[in-house]
Amino acid sequence: MLRLSLTARCNLACPYCLPDGQEPEGLLSLEQRLAVVEAAVALGFHSLRLTGGEPLLHPGLTELVAAVQPLRRAGLRQIAVTSNGLLLTAERAWKLRQAGLDRLTISLDGTTATSVARMAGLKETSAGAQTLARVLAAIDHARAAGFDPARGELKLNAVIQRDRNDNQLVPLARLARHQGVELRLIEAMDVGSRNGWTPQQVVPAAEMVQTIASHWPLLPLGRKAHGTASRWRYRDGGGHLAVVASITAPFCGDCDRLRITANGIAYPCLFASVGTDLRPQLQPAIQPDGLRAAIARLWGERTDRYSEERGSIPTDQRASPAEMAVLGG
Numbered sequence: 001m002l003r004l005s006l007t008a009r010c011n012l013a014c015p016y017c018l019p020d021g022q023e024p025e026g027l028l029s030l031e032q033r034l035a036v037v038e039a040a041v042a043l044g045f046h047s048l049r050l051t052g053g054e055p056l057l058h059p060g061l062t063e064l065v066a067a068v069q070p071l072r073r074a075g076l077r078q079i080a081v082t083s084n085g086l087l088l089t090a091e092r093a094w095k096l097r098q099a100g101l102d103r104l105t106i107s108l109d110g111t112t113a114t115s116v117a118r119m120a121g122l123k124e125t126s127a128g129a130q131t132l133a134r135v136l137a138a139i140d141h142a143r144a145a146g147f148d149p150a151r152g153e154l155k156l157n158a159v160i161q162r163d164r165n166d167n168q169l170v171p172l173a174r175l176a177r178h179q180g181v182e183l184r185l186i187e188a189m190d191v192g193s194r195n196g197w198t199p200q201q202v203v204p205a206a207e208m209v210q211t212i213a214s215h216w217p218l219l220p221l222g223r224k225a226h227g228t229a230s231r232w233r234y235r236d237g238g239g240h241l242a243v244v245a246s247i248t249a250p251f252c253g254d255c256d257r258l259r260i261t262a263n264g265i266a267y268p269c270l271f272a273s274v275g276t277d278l279r280p281q282l283q284p285a286i287q288p289d290g291l292r293a294a295i296a297r298l299w300g301e302r303t304d305r306y307s308e309e310r311g312s313i314p315t316d317q318r319a320s321p322a323e324m325a326v327l328g329g
């Protein structure tokens with residue numbers, strides 16, 4: 001899977017992510033992004049996720065979704081966006097669907113004004129209430145635009161942190177079940193170097209599943225090859241639940257994610273500190289062969305498995321890693 005970040009900026013400042021207020025130097029143009037996707041598809045990447053920062057802040061998002069459609073003939077199968085949903089109006093959702101977007105994942109970490117404000121880094125509870133209302137409206141807009149949750153085209157992401165929003169596990173599951181949407185519970189990760197992560201903040205995926213299963217019994221479905229999420233089915237027919245256990249059950253061995261920042265730096269791992277700058281192959285002119293070769297080299301040489309080694313690397317010996325909002329999650 002190729003995760004392409006369109007912007008490092010976000011309209012929220014969730015403390016566990018802490019985005020930059022500004023873009024990095026040298027943002028890629030539409031043509032350059034298209035060339036990157038084309039090169040990745042030629043190398044066998046068949047799934048594209050557009051992310052950020054907040055991808056809906058980027059005015060060219062719909063144009064890019066439309067521009068990559070011809071690459072379906074070359075092997076591109078799925079185009080997805082991860083968003084906090086705040087800017088997803090009915091019109092924008094419809095335009096994205098018309099442009100050929102297959103899937104939308106919306107992030108929401110709580111079901112109350114207080115929990116949303118806390119998780120999103122908002123000072124006022126009233127801002128939490130507004131944010132919650134807008135995200136719930138975004139879910140409605142996405143469904144109305146044709147993103148069908150029953151076909152996995154609309155999902156919810158929630159990062160869970162101990163003593164911050166773990167009391168939202170059951171309410172979030174209830175909300176998702178009511179909406180008919182798969183909820184993906186994510187263990188808080190130590191991405192970047194400024195989110196103040198500690199192991200104590202992590203609610204293990206097994207505990208999250210147990211908490212929810214005590215309300216609605218679950219059947220395990222396992223984790224698909226190259227997938228990040230282990231999935232479960234509600235025994236009462238209430239849909240699906242997923243957990244992303246990158247801390248307690250890392251899956252480096254079959255990770256297939258290539259991440260490219262908004263300014264064209266490619267990272268083979270979410271926890272990498274050094275990336276490969278693709279701009280020499282993108283400017284002053286795009287060199288398709290050189291671009292393919294650079295991505296193939298980076299991919300062929302990757303040895304990252306930080307999540308599996310985490311416990312054995314002292315925190316002070318960890319090279320300064322790239323930030324989540326820059327890498328795009």
Ligand code: SAM
Binds near residue numbers: 054082083157159325
């Ligand atoms: N702004 C968009 C959004 O909110 O979905 C896209 C970018 S965001 C970096 C992608 C996903 O990463 C979100 O679901 C977010 O909650 C998650 N995320 C950010 N920081 C995280 C962390 N430290 N641990 C686990 N997940 C994190």
